[in-house]
Amino acid sequence: MGDFLSDVVQCRKLFLLIFLLGIGGTFSYGFQISMISYPSMYIKNFINDTWQERYHTVVDEQILTLLWSFIVSIFSIGGLLGTISSRFLSAKYGKKKCLIYNNLVLIAAALLWGFSKMAKSFEIILIGRFLCGFNSGLGCCLHGQYVGEISPKKLRGFTSATLTLFLIMGKCTGQIVGLRELFGTESLWPLLMSVSGTVALVQLVMLPFFPESPPYLLMQKGDMESCQKALRQLWGEGNHQGAIDDMVKEQATMKKNKPMSILGLIKDRSMRYQLCLLIVLTASIQLSGVSAIYFYAFDVYQTAGFTQDCIPYISLGAGGCEFCAAIVCSFMVDKFGRRMLFLWGYGLMVLVLVLLTTTLSLQHQFFWMPYCSVVLLFLFIIIFATGPAGAFFPVMADLFTQSSRSSAFVISNSLHWTGLYVIGMIFPYVVRSLGTFCFLLFMGFISITWIFIYRFLPETKGKSLMEIKEEFSHLHFRKKYVQGREENPDRHVTCTKL
DSSP states (O other), X not given: OHHHHHHHHHTHHHHHHHHHHHHTXXXXXXXXXXXXXXXXXXXXXXXXXXXXXXXXXXXXXXXXXXXXXXXXXXXXXXXXXXXXXXXXXHHHHOHHHHHHHHHHHHHHHHHHHHHHHHHTOHHHHHHHHHHHHHHHHHHHHXXXXXXXXXXXXXXXXXXXXXXXHHHHHHHHHHHHHTSXXXXXXXXXXXXXXXXXXXXXXXXXXXXXXXXOOHHIIIIITXXXXXXXXXXXXXXXXXXXXXXXXXXXXHHHHHHHSOOOOHHXXXXXXXXXXXXXXXXXXXXXXXXXXXXXXXXXXXXXXXXXXXOTTTHHHHHHHHHHHHHHHHHHHHHHHHHHOHHHHHHHHHHHHHHHHHHHHHHHHTTTTOTTHHHHHHHHHHHHHHHHHHTHHHHHHHHHHXXXXXXXXXXXXXXXXXXXXXXXHHHHHHHHHHHHHHGGGGHHHXXXXXXXXXXXXXXXXXXOTTOOHHHHHHHHHHHHHHHHHHHHHHHOTTSSOOOOOO
């Protein structure tokens, strides 16, 4: 702990930049995810009133449901477009400049939401949600890349884990400001939706005072002097030659192999294992059962005897537990390693899902069973935040070098946004068909993911990016060597005396 505090003092500008990137990155995304459920009833009433004023008739229930679904889902469409454009924009203009202009997009969305009720136009809300989605898609990609590039090797796990920390912080903030005591009322819901614009304004004003990513300055701009200056600003005075040597080594690799496009990354055989891990880990976060847990939370709390007025506060308590677990994970990820957090986390999550399926199936037979379900809900969320959720971003930052990282983040975030949209559309039907046994699907998928991680994911803690890449290269080499022996079984001839 003493070493960590000394690092905080020495690298204080680094931690300030991490905070600034966080509130404009995954924090904003988490806020939008949790906030939108609170004003849903008021927005539907607003659509109905606007429709009635325009066409002098009450809006049809199916049309109202369609309009609301479109308002919710267009966030994912905007996020996907923002993610896809992140690689081109960051390569052309740099991550710092892209983030500065990206804040203008969110401020524009906040202004549209703020004046939507005054303008009597629900279409403005739709446009604002699309712009907000674009901001989140671009911001989350650039946040992850920026943090991974500015961090020293010994702090890379902690700093990458802050992506999850800010995501959960955003979700908790959305839950807090959405309470009826604050902005969750019929008169203040436009302000509730506009709150995120203040965060964008803070990053817009403060970010110009911080340096661009040192690897970007050296590898893509070829500016050694600016790179060294940026390292001194972020890491403090000292000898940073080792980090510069790693960048120079990686830059030499980039000169031989140009920065990878998305298609190039998919076709590159030397990156096959990393790409498979990227896809499996991204899918595992989506299909881990967390969505099902949050979906069932309201019913479980109600069955346990909690009133409808109390449930938002219980949900906030669950969010608070998740946030505390994420803080713990940010300190654990560099001590215990990424691989260990994934294996223990997913293993315990399978056990909790077995118990939760049992308690939910028996909740009407014993009066105390719903309380067991509530405890298991909290436990599942804590394990997920402490393990897989916290280790996910550090692993993503570790698996890919500067030349392939932007394309990797585009692929990962595109899968995330697509999965978010698809799950939002089909998950209610899965629950309706399988009921509490839908958790069996998640248990099966987590088990497959656990085996894949155990077999193919090496520990990346404390290793430079080039060392990790060489480790995967050895894995490819061993595979080719074994295949070569199988294809040539008579390659080695044994001599005998006649």
